[in-house]
Amino acid sequence: MNVDGLWIGQVAMTALMNIAFAFAVGSALLAAWLAKDGGQKVAPARPALLRAQRSLVTGAVVLVLADLGWLIYQSATMSGVGLPEALGVVPSVLTQTHVGFAWSIAFGGALVLLLTSVASHEGVLRNALLWLAVIAVAAGKAGLGHAADAGIASAAIAMQTLHVLVTGVWGGLALSSGLAVLPALDTSTARGVLIRTAGQVSSLSLVAVVFVLLTGVFNAVRGSGGSFEAIDASTWGHVLTLKLALVALALVLGGLNRFSALPRLRRTASTMDAHTFNNVMYLEALAMLGIFVAAAVLSHSIPGFAAMG
Template sequence: MRLDGLWFGQVAMAALMDVAFAFAFGSAVLGTWLASDARLTVAPGRLAWQRSQRSLLAAVVVLLLADLGWLLYQSAQMGGVRLPAAFALVPTVLLQTSVGYAWSVAFGGALLLLLSALVGPEGRARYLLLALGVLFVAAGKASMGHAADGGVLSAGLGLHVLHVVATSLWGGLVLAAGCAVLPALGASVARGVLIRTALKVSNVSLIALVFVLVSGVFNVERGAGASLEAIQSSIWGHVLLLKLALVALALVFGGLNRFLALPRLRRTASTMDAHTFVNVLYLEALTMIGIFIIAAALSHSAPPLTSMG
């Protein structure tokens, strides 16, 4: 691993991919929850539902562009050339490398997500496209890294796909709700919709977090074994510790909302408590962006066991 401009560019594109995918995933889920509250033009939850649809479309467009940027950086790195010369290598990477195959699956999933955002707000076709899109993006992203070293049908790759889905669901709900959707439910007439949606965000995020932690422990064990020395003496280990610190900070914000702000909001339904919940969620969303950035750097660093062969 060389810490040069190509590496930093590739990590930046990977982080943008992660954030955009999570934002699209979270927006789609929130849009599904808010659909019943937004059927009427004057419904209290209609503005929030509209924001979820717009953020889904915007996030998918960003995801597609970030995918293309990452492929270009990956081609330059694999060919050992400068970025402009990498354009000529893209077809070779796509058609002759496992990374190219994995990228094609992820890009195809992003196209399915784009179709789901364009076909309409509801319906079986949209939900099927969403489900397939999420699965394809997660499988492709997981296959781009070291998790695919054991083969396409390995348990390690399957668990990493689960980790990507769970992380994107947890992070996506926090990002989309805190940055785009829940701030649109600030009016007092929308307080009931806000409380119901906030409760769903909290509950589903908790379930996703359990899967994140379980699959994450496996990934750490696969990368470093049971060796604390391997974590302490490697760049990969240092980046991992930074990621864990940010995860702990996100858990603090999530815990504050779940055990303090949300119960109080359900009791009082006051504007102040509504703002408190949304503001803490926004801080958690900012932390989540940091987690995705560090996770991208981690996925582009060699784990200790891989470095030792």
Template sequence: MRLDGLWIGQVAMAALTNVAFAFAIGSALLDAWLAKEGARALVAPSHPAWLRAQRSLIAAAIVLVLADVGWLVYQAASMSGSGLLDALGVVPTVIAQTHVGRAWCVAFGGAALLLIAALLGRFGALGHALFWLAVIVAAAGKASIGHAADAGTWSAAAGIQTLHVLATGVWGGLVIAGGFGVLPALDSSIARGVLIRVAGQVSKVSLVALGFVVVTGALNAERGLGGALAPLQSSEWGHVLMLKAALVALAVVLGGMNRMSALPRLRRTASTVDAHTFNNVLHLEALVMIGVFIAAAALAHSAPGYLAAG
């Protein structure tokens, strides 16, 4: 791990793509659930929340495309040893002649397709299919850029990483999009019923996604550590991995508080206080989740633990 400007910029761009990708997925799911609640109607109490989900999806898709481009420039500068401006001339070579460039094309193609689907509104079965195809393509491209590709593009490691990217996108996306934008728009008493139902769906789907995150994350950690625990203490990669695990554990605790305490109280009372409690805890979980995505970006741009430990 080298703490120079190029590495920091590359990790920052990667973290931004992680957050934007998750934000888009979470916004799309919340948009679909709110639409089933009749939120598209202008007079519906939940209409402002649906508008936020729609706008968040488009904004996240735009940021994802731009961050992907920014990451490639930093990657070209890192590979060529040049400055950012000089790296612009190296970008075509990186795309045409390196595995990273080809994997980036897949990820960027998925991001661009995701943006198109978001702008078109994803109406009908074809629109939804296009959006989720874009999500899978973007996830596969992101997985192929990282350490999992060392085992081969079509390896089990790459497949596990793709599933990990998708699962973290669903879990983190629901938490971030819900906590920062959509669910606070359901704060009024007349939208309380919708908040309770959507919050229940967020909790249920997040729990399922978390199961996939834990399993695939454990497999990735085992591969990165080389099957030994020593690199956890002897490598910087291991230290970042422990930080990521601690942040995931904190997010799980906050999510558990909402699922086991705040949400049941909200269902019983439908009170403003309990609604605020649920949204505030979700907001804290969203902040922690951003830390998880930053740690994940740092891991992806550092030598795996088993290499750093020799």
């Protein structure tokens, strides 16, 4: 692993891709849940619905731009040239490498996600296209990482695709809820919608976390070759340890909300308990940002088993 400007740029673009994808997924879920309560212009949940819709569009736009930036950095790294010269290498990377194939799937999904996010009319077709686009982005992103070493049609790719999807759900709900949407429900008139939406966020996050942990264990074992020594003695292992610590922090914060703040909010519907839930969600969102950055570093680091020979 050569830590230079190109590597830092790749990691930055990957982190931005991770965060933007998750933000879009979480915002899409929240927009769907708030569609009924916020449908009327004078509804208390209207500001939250508008924030969710705008966050979805913003996440999709940033994802498209980050994809393009990542491709330029990747082309420069693969060809050994500078960024300006890399533009001329992009066509070859797209047509002659598995990276180009996987990126094309991810970028195509990102474009469809953007188009569906700005669609003026919602319906079954629009929603189906949106979630098919999410799956395409996840599959393409899986093919850009270490899982591709096992081949396109492999268990590693399938598990990584699932990992990207469920991480996008868990992390995306935390990011979009904590940083954008739920604060817009922090009024007494919207308290019922906040309680209901908070319950939906908590329940789906719990399901996503189970799959995140299962697929994460599979990836960790594969990356370390089943050796604790590979984790202890490699840069990849050190970054993995940091990521696990951040995951543990996010789990603790999510547990506090699910088992303490949310039950109290349901009992009292008080402003203080609403603030507590939203504040803990905000902290969980910050932890998620760290997790996505650590994941970006891992994807551009030599796996532990390879570093140990």
